[in-house]
């Protein structure tokens with residue numbers, strides 16, 4: 001993972017819609033199901049998004065899996 005995701009997003013603001021942010025730890029990642037939604041022709045920008053972010057699933061409270069574990 002390259003650590004200039006913010007730079008990528010400022011260059012491709014339309015890609016922000018694919019970003020999840022955990023409400024607790026504020027870690028960010030892309031929505032895990034984006035490629036399914038864009039299949040079979042994901043735009044190059046969206047494919048590149050995956051170079052800058054890891055997949056991040058949020059629960060219904062907007063909390064990532066890691067935080068969810070810690071809260072239990």
Ligand SMILES: [Zn+2]
Pocket residue numbers: 022023024025026027063064065066067068
């Ligand atoms: Zn979190």
